[in-house]
Amino acid sequence: MEQSRFSSPIDLKQVHVTDEFWHREQELVRKEVIPYQWEALNDRIPDAAPSYCMRNFKVAGNMMKEKSAKGSSYVAPTYTFRGFEALPEDKNNPDPDKFYGFVFQDTDFSKWIEAVGYSLTQHPDEELEKIADGAIDIVCAAQLENGYLDTYYIINGMDRAFTNLRDHHELYCLGHLIEGAVAYYQATGKDKLLKAAMRFADYCAEVFGPEENQCKGYPGHEIAEMALVRLYEVTGDKKYLDLSKFFIDVRGTKPFYFDIEDEERAGYEGRKYHKPGDEGNWFVRNRYWYHQAHKPVREQSEAVGHAVRGVYLYSGMADVARLCGDEELYAACERIWDNIVNEKLYITGGIGGSHMGESFSYPYDLPNDMAYSETCAAIRLVFFARRMLQIKADRKYSDVMEQALYNTVLSGMALDGKSFFYVNPLEVWEEGWDRDERKLHVKGVRQKWFGCACCPPNIARTVSNVASYAYTESVDTLYVHLYMGSELTKKVGDSEVDVKVETALPWDGKVSVKLHGEGVPMTMALRIPTWTENVKVSYTCQGELVNVGIVKGQLNDSVAGVSYNDGYLYITGNWEDDEITLDFDMPVHVYKANNKVRENIGKVAVTRGPITYCLEECDNGKNLHLYKLDVAAYKEKGAIISENTELGHKIVTLEIPGKKVVLDGAELYEEVCAEKEEETTLKFVPYYAWNNRGVGEMTVWVRV
């Protein structure tokens, strides 16, 4: 690792997103998602499963007006389809002394307050801030004297706290609390929640650690690793970094901690402990893999197990590697990154091929119709990418970050911000979502709200925070990883440069970067995406015009102050009233998958710029599996590229020559013959925008 290339995310308060594309998304979050979410946190959404989140904090903080005559008694969570959950016997009349919901229900608040924090940096809102402060008061009232803050155990009894790290998500709650608290602190300067998070983290730093009297456990669901680093970066207290590093180092060591705690629990639960068999057994093996705990993380090379957990862990590993200068850990991050990108990444930037354990599948297993490709997993992949970029600006990270953001992350939310995909299939058809029990996880339409409401608030916090993925900075360099209309201020020593980006990306490849300073020396590091082949760059520096071209990844000209490394163009100057313009060509790409991907043999997918396209029934008709893209005709005639607003905002659609195979007759099997085909035109729309015009078939991959 070259420390000189390290960078940090830009302070959100220094940047304002003005971009047509992203501003629309941020306004959806501000106007639709955040208020709706607050209602959901308070169980005020009719016909939605109650969250119980704020209610649990009130019960834990003795803020409930009523009290049950019976007094409180332990509500054991039972394992449901989505995780460990405690439900009231009478849904309309929950006991006022009890905890309800998922064991990780506290994080509904934490994710919400994080989104609120980011949103406030972009759009101050006194009313919202007041609601948030009130919520924080409720949350903080629940905190115990010793700093512990997880309502499940506060309500049910602290004697069992930290006895089921594998399933009960206390450290996951800690992680999200930190993320929310830091975001809100950075946005508002208010530190009440930050202090609460620090006290909980302090308590954990006493409980967990390498000393003999400390617990050797680690999070069942990762996030604390990267959250503790963030807390360290805000507070400067190295204890948090140490705890993060401890969690990372202890994971995957033998004996398997989750077995140790299971045996201990068996003792006081009065049940017989069954020692699991050897690792050869499938279920047993997957027990380790699911938690990325099959071997020490430094020795890992393949992304396995629960995808969201995995990418949270890898994000934390990258953070710790950077801050501790830990080359071995960094090498593991690189191996795992490459493994994801070379073997386990959907062309939509999604990850997680298997719904069993919401997990990475085996190499090259990327099913389209049974995909998991959870919205949240794509979001965490963005986290991991940004952290790798902070270590080294290389477009291999930013390309994927962009791919995930513009496709799977945005696909997760309807264009009206009112419904959400948890799972993002690359192909759907009616019987698939309606009659196929193997695809219960795949929905044909976005859902209003889920009991396990992870995706909506995660989209909210990511979209509100998108600028922190667009820009990172070091002392004298501003890295531009994503291009979006925005205004920001870069501090260089005591001076400042105002930067104003204008672009119509992702639809048009022209970018203008206006710089204003008083001869301030600064390097602009501009990503040249792999989706472009030829780039014209011209800029003025102190009024002097310079032209630079990049053709097929090679810098055309040798110009003083200009260099090109790993897909980033570095332009150094003493900026006054200057402008850099970039003109990316945006050809349509017709991609095939590696033929190890059995699912996609004989098929292609279409992309342009960062956008992956799909066919929808409403544009093309039924039986999309019978459509073929005519590669020869496409190579001759090209695609028709049209800007239009049929989806309520500007998009680019593509028309490409194709063929439709005529439906066969009634015979199930017949002697092979040539397929009867009709000429047709395939109309492609951006994948993120699918299922916004009624229910119907969709496919990303098309036969050739």
Add this chain to the structure above:
Amino acid sequence: MEQSRFSSPIDLKQVHVTDEFWHREQELVRKEVIPYQWEALNDRIPDAAPSYCMRNFKVAGNMMKEKSAKGSSYVAPTYTFRGFEALPEDKNNPDPDKFYGFVFQDTDFSKWIEAVGYSLTQHPDEELEKIADGAIDIVCAAQLENGYLDTYYIINGMDRAFTNLRDHHELYCLGHLIEGAVAYYQATGKDKLLKAAMRFADYCAEVFGPEENQCKGYPGHEIAEMALVRLYEVTGDKKYLDLSKFFIDVRGTKPFYFDIEDEERAGYEGRKYHKPGDEGNWFVRNRYWYHQAHKPVREQSEAVGHAVRGVYLYSGMADVARLCGDEELYAACERIWDNIVNEKLYITGGIGGSHMGESFSYPYDLPNDMAYSETCAAIRLVFFARRMLQIKADRKYSDVMEQALYNTVLSGMALDGKSFFYVNPLEVWEEGWDRDERKLHVKGVRQKWFGCACCPPNIARTVSNVASYAYTESVDTLYVHLYMGSELTKKVGDSEVDVKVETALPWDGKVSVKLHGEGVPMTMALRIPTWTENVKVSYTCQGELVNVGIVKGQLNDSVAGVSYNDGYLYITGNWEDDEITLDFDMPVHVYKANNKVRENIGKVAVTRGPITYCLEECDNGKNLHLYKLDVAAYKEKGAIISENTELGHKIVTLEIPGKKVVLDGAELYEEVCAEKEEETTLKFVPYYAWNNRGVGEMTVWVRV
């Protein structure tokens, strides 16, 4: 229905299978499976899950030497992966008073005794018969005074008998007991078990029926419907036919009986009864479908739900339709048959596309790698086909019966008779069976024995009984549905005709049928399979030679006494020392699937005669998904057809020109380009014989 075309299965004692192909299978069953199964029934197989079957009968019949000091107490079965099961706390020391195993464990005996019965007709065996008689004594000792015979309730308490028809399989046990008892009676003339079965059936005929004081329930797992018909046909007691018809008529009527009994159970189990929601809900809907109880069976048109249960029901429906002259019920059977054949049948004769509920999937959903295609379901499809043939000889039934028998049923057992497939995938590869949790049901190798040991004994009883699918008869007609070397005697009035069939099918299309009688008038009804296009038939009748040709399904010549209907050639004569020879051409067929089958778009499968072929790794190499069959080269050069014995018995293998796509490099996605291909030869082996030469990839469907 034309009653004149009705036929009955031939008496097994009148026929002797001498066929090279089938005799080998029958000897495997006799020498390997039946003895092994007897050991399994008695829990004497090391490393296999105990059956507890004979042990339960002994406990029920107070024949256990020891007695537990604690006395007996109810062992509730719990729902496991495979059904309701009761397991001892200490596996090595089961309580001598208790019931263990699946609730349907009694049927392990019934399936075994059925196979024993059939086997004894082909190969008398005093020793085996003695063991069987001893087993029957144990079983009969367990029967209650009132005739009831299901050890689960006899041991656990009769107060709960018939309170959970949905899950607890008592009527399924009745059905299998009848099938076993009739087979043993027909083979040996010994009626002890038959009488026990009749007494149990008598008891059920009192409990269930249309009268006010009778229970309106029906079997959760069908088979009793067809078994009761068999008991009626053996005993002539119409009560059994009436009970079968009652079960068929009451199924699917509203209110749903399984809800009624569930509510009743909730009462005395002291649990709250949750009334299920409306039928729109997936799970609720599938609750009905699973049991083919979503509507009255006469109104059904689509094969749905648990495949084995479904085809058992349809078999019983066909029996009742025939015996009661019930045209409406017959029409339902025909609709359902056509639905299976046109939309839900694997090219291996397997059924059941989904492992969720071991069920028929939606139309045209025939996944290869995730197939369920249970061995037992193919066997029941053979049952259904034979019953439809008994109503009307039409090769649309016998073609499918043959396809199921020669491919999926035989694939279920290894060539050494020592291991078995429960599930018969049409494509496997290593990661698929080793790392894919979604395919836990698919095994890459046959298993030794299963806890839910349905398939091995079912293969045993089917193979031993194969002659009853080959031949049915009416007063003056012998129907030959399948061609296999065999000798039989057909009674016509007081006369007899000896029939001797010789053939090397399924490998060679020549068939000789020698007839010997004293001028006995009889019609031979000979199936002309759809897999042949040109058939030369010549025969002598009282020494006079006649030639007949069938070209593309049309009779060439008009000959007195010869007709051709629905794929059957009818030859009537007064037979003396005569011979009919048939010469079927056996071209290789390269089939495509209907393009509504998404899974098989752009692929073909190869068959010859009744045999479906596959590619195996050991012949062709890894990555079978990269192989293509070169249709143009095949049409020019044809296939090389070779007889060989590399699998330990005579088989025919095929070599067809093909191409192998070269593996791509490391990139997961790249700009589309022509596939790089190498010329190769594809070596096909019979599907039933796959996985007999070590572990490796296999595929039935190959790209073109």
